[in-house]
Amino acid sequence: xxxxxxxxxxxxxxxxxxxxxxxxxxxxxxxxxxxxxxxxxxxxxxxxxxxxxxxxxxxxxxxxxxxxxxxxxxxxxxxxxxxxxxxxxxxxxxxxxxxxxxxxxxxxxxxxxxxxxxxxxxxxxxxxxxxxxxxxxxxxxxxxxxxxxxxxxxxxxxxxxxxxxxxxxxxxxxxxxxxxxxxxxxxxxxxxxxxxxxxxxxxxxxxxxxxxxxxxxxxxxxxxxxxxxxxxxxxxxxxxxxxxxxxxxxxxxxxxxxxxxxxxxxxxxxxxxxxxxxxxxxxxxxxxxxxxxxxxxxxxxxxxxxxxxxxxxxxxxxxxxxxxxxxxxxxxxxxxxxxxxxxxxxxxxxxxxxxxxxxxxxxxxxxxxxxxxxxxxxxxxxxxxxxxxxxxxxxxxxxxxxxxxxxxxxxxxxxxxxxxxxxxxxxxxxxxxxxxxxxxxxxxxxxxxxxxxxxxxxxxxxxxxxxxxxxxxxxxxxxxxx
Amino acid sequence: xxxxxxxxxxxxxxxxxxxxxxxxxxxxxxxxxxxxxxxxxxxxxxxxxxxxxxxxxxxxxxxxxxxxxxxxxxxxxxxxxxxxxxxxxxxxxxxxxxxxxxxxxxxxxxxxxxxxxxxxxxxxxxxxxxxxxxxxxxxxxxxxxxxxxxxxxxxxxxxxxxxxxxxxxxxxxxxxxxxxxxxxxxxxxxxxxxxxxxxxxxxxxxxxxxxxxxxxxxxxxxxxxxxxxxxxxxxxxxxxxxxxxxxxxxxxxxxxxxxxxxxxxxxxxxxxxxxxxxxxxxxxxxxxxxxxxxxxxxxxxxxxxxxxxxxxxxxxxxxxxxxxxxxxxxxxxxxxxxxxxxxxxxxxxxxxxxxxxxxxxxxxxxxxxxxxxxxxxxxxxxxxxxxxxxxxxxxxxxxxxxxxxxxxxxxxxxxxxxxxxxxxxxxxxxxxxxxxxxxxxx
Numbered sequence: 001x002x003x004x005x006x007x008x009x010x011x012x013x014x015x016x017x018x019x020x021x022x023x024x025x026x027x028x029x030x031x032x033x034x035x036x037x038x039x040x041x042x043x044x045x046x047x048x049x050x051x052x053x054x055x056x057x058x059x060x061x062x063x064x065x066x067x068x069x070x071x072x073x074x075x076x077x078x079x080x081x082x083x084x085x086x087x088x089x090x091x092x093x094x095x096x097x098x099x100x101x102x103x104x105x106x107x108x109x110x111x112x113x114x115x116x117x118x119x120x121x122x123x124x125x126x127x128x129x130x131x132x133x134x135x136x137x138x139x140x141x142x143x144x145x146x147x148x149x150x151x152x153x154x155x156x157x158x159x160x161x162x163x164x165x166x167x168x169x170x171x172x173x174x175x176x177x178x179x180x181x182x183x184x185x186x187x188x189x190x191x192x193x194x195x196x197x198x199x200x201x202x203x204x205x206x207x208x209x210x211x212x213x214x215x216x217x218x219x220x221x222x223x224x225x226x227x228x229x230x231x232x233x234x235x236x237x238x239x240x241x242x243x244x245x246x247x248x249x250x251x252x253x254x255x256x257x258x259x260x261x262x263x264x265x266x267x268x269x270x271x272x273x274x275x276x277x278x279x280x281x282x283x284x285x286x287x288x289x290x291x292x293x294x295x296x297x298x299x300x301x302x303x304x305x306x307x308x309x310x311x312x313x314x315x316x317x318x319x320x321x322x323x324x325x326x327x328x329x330x331x332x333x334x335x336x337x338x339x340x341x342x343x344x345x346x347x348x349x350x351x352x353x354x355x356x357x358x359x360x361x362x363x364x365x366x367x368x369x370x371x372x373x374x375x376x377x378x379x380x381x382x383x384x385x386x387x388x389x390x391x392x393x394x395x396x397x398x399x400x401x402x403x404x405x406x407x408x409x410x411x412x413x414x415x416x417x418x419x420x421x422x423x424x425x426x427x428x429x430x431x432x433x434x435x436x437x438x439x440x441x442x443x444x445x446x447x448x449x450x451x452x453x454x455x456x457x458x459x460x461x462x463x464x465x466x467x468x469x470x471x472x473x474x475x476x477x478x479x480x481x482x
Numbered sequence: 483x484x485x486x487x488x489x490x491x492x493x494x495x496x497x498x499x500x501x502x503x504x505x506x507x508x509x510x511x512x513x514x515x516x517x518x519x520x521x522x523x524x525x526x527x528x529x530x531x532x533x534x535x536x537x538x539x540x541x542x543x544x545x546x547x548x549x550x551x552x553x554x555x556x557x558x559x560x561x562x563x564x565x566x567x568x569x570x571x572x573x574x575x576x577x578x579x580x581x582x583x584x585x586x587x588x589x590x591x592x593x594x595x596x597x598x599x600x601x602x603x604x605x606x607x608x609x610x611x612x613x614x615x616x617x618x619x620x621x622x623x624x625x626x627x628x629x630x631x632x633x634x635x636x637x638x639x640x641x642x643x644x645x646x647x648x649x650x651x652x653x654x655x656x657x658x659x660x661x662x663x664x665x666x667x668x669x670x671x672x673x674x675x676x677x678x679x680x681x682x683x684x685x686x687x688x689x690x691x692x693x694x695x696x697x698x699x700x701x702x703x704x705x706x707x708x709x710x711x712x713x714x715x716x717x718x719x720x721x722x723x724x725x726x727x728x729x730x731x732x733x734x735x736x737x738x739x740x741x742x743x744x745x746x747x748x749x750x751x752x753x754x755x756x757x758x759x760x761x762x763x764x765x766x767x768x769x770x771x772x773x774x775x776x777x778x779x780x781x782x783x784x785x786x787x788x789x790x791x792x793x794x795x796x797x798x799x800x801x802x803x804x805x806x807x808x809x810x811x812x813x814x815x816x817x818x819x820x821x822x823x824x825x826x827x828x829x830x831x832x833x834x835x836x837x838x839x840x841x842x843x844x845x846x847x848x849x850x851x852x853x854x855x856x857x858x859x860x861x862x863x864x865x866x867x868x869x870x871x872x873x874x875x876x877x878x879x880x881x882x883x884x885x886x887x888x889x890x891x892x893x894x895x896x897x898x899x900x901x902x903x904x905x906x907x908x909x910x911x912x913x914x915x916x917x918x919x920x921x922x923x924x
Contacts, residue, residue: 001589001784005597005822015823016564021835022911023842027726030837031860035697039729041826042604048566051822058594059575063587066574075580079485083530085572092541097554098752099889100545101877107543108751121523133616133753134808136795144654172795172805178658181800221511249523250509251516266808270485272574274812275591276581276613276772278754317654321557321619321647321741322752325810329753334537338484340527346483349505350493356508357496374500374508402587407580413796430487431496457780459586465780467585472775472789476766478610479600480776 001464002057006482009044015051042482061463062275063407069433071358073378073410073422074167074215076245076267081338084271084331093330098322102306109305112298112323115333116282119263122336122344123244124254125284128263129293131324135242138262138281139173139209144316145260145285145292146207146236147177152314155234157206163192165215165414170240179206186416190216190370192226205233211240212253213376215414215422217355219246227257236260236289244268245426246352246376249345259286269332280328292316296323350427351377354434358425361438365445369417378424380417381409387419392448392455394419399466400447400458404440484527545881547749551913552886555864555904556693557618557645558752559744561722561832562908567746567819571812581772581808585787586779591811592786595774598818605724605821606738607731608760612771614814615806618741619648621757622687622718623655624770624804625737628761629685629714631803632768636661637682639675641668641703643692644718646894652687669857672702681711685737689718690727694902695840695864696857700733708734721745721758721817723862725826725833737761746820747813756813767793770804835907836863839914843905846918853921856900864904866891873901876924883920 046054063070070077088094096105112130119128132138143160150157160174161182171181184200187193191214208230213219220226227237239253239261245268247253253261265271266279273279285293291314299308307323339347352375359379363371367382383394398408398421410422425434448455459465488496502508509517528536547560554560571577575590582588582595595613602611615621626638638656640649642665653663661684666674668688679686686707690698700717707715717735722744724730730738742756743749761769767790775789795802824832840863847853852870869876873890880887891900905914 002593004593004600005818006600012827013825014828015566015825016828018562018828018831018835018907019910021831021838021907023839023914025838025842025845027834027838030841031697031727031862034701035727035860037724037726037728037732039607039732041725041829043601043821043824043826043829045825045827046822048564048823051566051819052569054822055570055594055819056573058590059570059573061587061589061593062575062579062591063584064575065578070580072580077578077580080574080578081485083534085577087534087537087541089568090537090541091548092544092546094748094750095546095548095560096544096751097547097552097560097749097886098558099554099556099893100552100886101881104545104550104881104886105543105751107540110540110543118524133810134806136805136807137616137620140805144658147658168795168797168799168802169805169807171800172798172802175800175802176655176658176805178660219509219511221513223516224513249521250518251512252518252522256513256516272577272812273580273808274577274810275579275588275815276811277808278756278810278812279808318647318650319620319654320753321617321651321755325753326751327748327754334533336524337528337533337536338530339524341521341524343483343486343527344524345521346486350483350486350488352508353493353496353500353505354488356500360500374502374510398584399586402584407587408584428485428487431492433487462586463589464586464783464785467779467785467787468777469585469787469789469791472777472787473792475777476763476789477776478596478766478773478789479603480596 004480005044005054006480008046008050008054011045013045013047015046015048068405069429069437070407071409071423071425072407073424074242076424076426078270078426079428080270080272081335084334087334088327088330106305109298111330111333113300113305115329116298118336119282120284123261123284124252126287127290128282128284129297130282130329131294131320132281132283133320133325134277134279135262135264135281136169136173137319138283139169140176141294141319142238142260142262142283143173143177145289148292148316149236149289150206157204159204160207160209161200161205162209164416166209167240167242170209189373190218191220194222194225197229201229201233203233205235207236207238209238209240211243213243213246216370216380217375217378218370218373219376223256242267243377246348248348250348254286260289265328265332270335271328271331278325278328280325294319347427354425354427354429355379358423358434362441365442378422381421381423382417383419383421386448390448390452392452394421396455396458397444400444400455401440402459402462406437406440550884550886551916553888553903553905554886556889556902557741558749559904559906560749560908561744561906563746564823566823567816570819571816576815577812589786592774594815594818596776596786598814601818601821602758602760605721606760607729608738609763610766611758611760612769612773614809615757615759615771616810617755617757619651621739621759622648623652625716625739625759626652626656626685627659628768629716630661632765633684633712633714635682635684637664638684639664639666639678639686641666641688643668643694644687644689645693672706676706679706679710679713683710683713685714685716687716691720691723691862691864694856694866695861696859697861704734722833725829742817745817747816754810754813756810766790768803771806771809832907836905839909840865840905843914847921850922867901867903869899869901872898879924880920885917885920887917
């Protein structure tokens with residue numbers, strides 16, 4: 001393993017230059033001595049070349065989209081266009097301050113205004129707020145809006161229903177707004193169990209959170225009935241938009257019964273994941289919920305763009321210091337402009353075709369529990385056959401894929417499929433790449449039978465061998481001592 | 483089609499392999515009436531060249547800090563960023579990787595986070611840092627939630643000198659959790675704080691330098707806070723300031739949070755930002771967000787992995803310490819590269835230049851007729867001035883001088899003649915003198 005940057009320290013080595021201070025005020029005269037730091041400031045002293053070599057060396061230990069296939073289910077690891085990276089670094093975009101006068105940031109506001117409108121239009125909602133900075137924060141914001149809706153109407157409701165296939169963020173967000181989670185099982189087709197839903201619904205039901213297509217990659221065929229059941233008790237339908245990549249130009253969530261939805265711009269709209277962020281999680285809402293959206297919204301009057309706080313008395317308030325992840329939103333704007341109406345639909349079509357192709361080709365080798373349904377943009381396979389016959393687990397299969405230069409699928413999720421492998425190829429991958437993946441998976445299935453020990457020891461040729469994450473918890477070491 | 487590899491021929495081959503004749507057969511679960519019949523949405527398709535041209539025109543309508551003499555702060559600061567920072571964070575190895583769930587092919591991300599955590603601990607003097615949160619405001623909110631969880635108390639005391647935007651977000655984040663927020667005036671003395679703080683107090687939240695730029699007497703506040711049974715002391719700090727100002731460990735803070743943008747990240751019209759959160763080891767299990775730990779691989783080689791994941795939403799679901807999943811990771815990479823390049827001396831130089839230039843400017847402005855400093859408390863790189871005209875008017879007028887003199891505090895519900903001025907090391911003496919001269923003229 002590379003040394004840490006701290007181990008490269010050499011006293012008085014420098015990695016920066018700064019102009020000399022041209023005012024003659026002294027720090028001692030700025031504030032009293034008791035405010036001055038006494039504790040030594042221990043940061044590495046290294047040269048610029050040391051820094052470059054260090055981080056480039058680290059970078060070589062990562063898997064990333066340009067290196068190889070990244071079929072991580074529900075994460076939509078599509079290719080991120082380079083033009084966005086170049087344009088977003090324009091100093092007139094990167095070096096503007098959130099509290100500048102509006103007449104000095106008209107270009108930025110226009111981009112946001114257009115993006116707000118494009119997202120609303122694509123999803124069939126009245127308006128979208130760009131303020132939430134991640135999917136989970138979008139959920140939180142959407143749930144706050146649901147709560148505000150009920151509070152305004154005087155509804156005494158405190159429960160959100162969600163299926164057992166939901167992302168972990170869903171119940172966690174429900175809890176954060178102070179609602180109770182009611183979880184219902186999925187049916188044998190991998191969809192919402194309508195009977196269980198009816199039983200769970202009552203006057204306390206504030207809403208239903210659903211990922212559609214769901215985390216099994218299946219479009220909820222009974223969406224109309226589901227939304228009727230929820231709306232009949234004046235509950236609201238929340239769509240987790242993590243899987244929106246399946247629906248672009250095909251259906252609009254706002255037209256199929258949903259009232260609130262978050263978008264994951266870092267999934268569907270090709271902004272890079274950044275090794276865990278920054279993302280962006282805007283939310284769209286139906287007309288009567290617009291007044292609850294976070295303040296401010298960007299608006300236009302007499303050809304000028306401005307931050308509109310006019311709904312501040314009904315708004316849920318602010319959830320981010322400023323206007324959300326602007327630089328991420330700008331990338332999504334560029335991407336949408338480059339897709340256009342035809343490209344938009346093509347994205348989802350190809351994502352769906354790629355996923356169905358993989359599902360078809362793999363089902364002779366791996367259990368695909370819901371193979372009777374066509375999937376949308378992703379599907380869930382299982383390592384159960386291998387586990388039962390050879391003792392090889394899904395974890396071992398995932399690690400062996402790493403040896404072949406392929407990132408593992410999302411594993412052990414959704415929780416309702418044992419030994420789950422959630423596979424999402426995305427539309428940007430070619431048929432050759434998919435065929436290579438199929439070949440790798442078929443080889444691994446054979447290896448499970450012929451050489452299960454190899455799989456249990458995998459990965460064998462990644463930058464490090466299997467990492468002991470139990471030790472990372474038991475012997476907690478979260479900072480380097482030097 | 484842009485960014486899509488498969489040709490129509492390949493698409494047909496794949497549809498045939500799936501066993502359908504056309505794409506629409508794959509959509510049989512979707513009620514037909516919901517299917518969009520025509521191409522929906524978006525005006526047209528732009529080529530790379532066309533979008534670049536359109537975008538250049540839009541960008542040209544903005545005025546950036548590169549073109550104007552700006553003194554804007556309020557939590558986001560225009561500090562110098564060495565070129566190497568952007569070179570590293572643009573590498574697809576970092577920016578197009580996902581959250582490091584598969585540790586064996588994510589050691590680059592995991593190791594830098596471990597180094598980031600170490601640096602945040604060094605800056606703050608604390609024992610454990612997470613891998614970052616969305617911004618300083620949500621980090622403050624998460625710290626309040628953490629304190630309530632840990633102490634099982636529901637009263638949170640907030641100094642009224644806290645950034646009002648942070649205050650709003652703390653309120654939105656805590657209102658569903660049965661937490662009572664109490665704002666206490668600590669401007670003149672700490673008597674109110676002493677009276678309010680009691681055995682039901684989960685935490686006392688104080689920002690230093692505060693929203694107005696002034697330094698709070700953290701040592702005295704700490705004594706009052708900790709005289710209440712169990713109450714935790716939450717410090718909200720500017721990371722740049724810590725190079726020269728007391729580390730929060732020196733005044734015995736329990737949780738330290740703040741906005742990390744100033745460490746190597748562009749202002750980007752306010753996002754992405756990142757929040758940092760550091761605390762004592764004994765509070766580790768109540769922390770929100772990801773944490774990386776050092777461990778070993780099967781060969782006994784040093785390696786890194788996500789740790790204490792039992793706190794997180796993907797494992798604990800409704801019982802998680804937070805709903806956070808994606809954070810603003812790449813911004814923490816920028817911070818790690820930045821701190822590596824600057825080292826202790828560079829960071830001290832940045833802090834020193836920012837502070838001394840701010841003090842030079844404040845002195846000059848205070849000498850102008852009808853201008854005075856709002857407070858005589860010590861400050862760091864930002865200070866509030868009482869202006870003869872509404873600050874908004876001054877700001878509008880000074881655009882013609884190619885100057886953005888600061889932030890009007892009227893928009894935060896304060897008096898209209900308060901101007902918050904921030905100075906970083908990027909300002910030259912000439913820049914400062916130009917502001918003084920312009921203020922004199924308007």
